Amino acid sequence: MSEERTGSEQSPKRGIPVWAWIIGALVLLAALAALVALLVRPGSSADPADRIAQACRSAIEQDVGVQGGTEPEVSGASEITTQGGGAWRMQGTVTFEQDGSTHTADVRCIVQDDGGELEVVSVRIHD
Known part of the structure; x- marks a missing residue:
């Protein structure tokens, strides 16, 4: 067998x-x-420029919303430069509607690296 x-x-x-x-x-x-x-990793991008731009766009949307504007569009021609000390500056233009008219303004955003977490330190929108 x-x-x-x-x-x-x-x-x-x-x-x-x-x-x-x-x-x-x-x-x-x-x-x-x-x-x-x-x-x-959640909330992170391989490209730091993308993370910086995302943090700035969120802050710009909030700032424009506080001023009574709607749906800001940040220009794709934004420039990101290193400020030193773990800080970056993003400059560009933003277009939004406020009080029935369209506004285009220069925008500057400063982002600081706070232990791996990006923090928007300053947002300035100049008409």
Whole structure:
């Protein structure tokens, strides 16, 4: 009589037990998950200029909203420069509607790196 092997003892490829395939797959999956977690952190972007621009746009939207304006559009031609000491300046133009008319103004925003978290220190909008 011949002895039959069950599918749980060996994989379709001879010599490698099923448990080794399962452990290998789990290790690979864990490594992939760790890599994704490192690359995609909540609230962060790989490009610091994107994070700076996003922080400034939020502050500009809030500032224009406080002044009674609606839906500001920050120009894509914004320039970001380093101020030193972990600070950056973003300059550009902003267009918004206020009191029924369209306004275009120069905008300057200063952002400070506060321990990995960006903080908008100043926003100035000049008509």
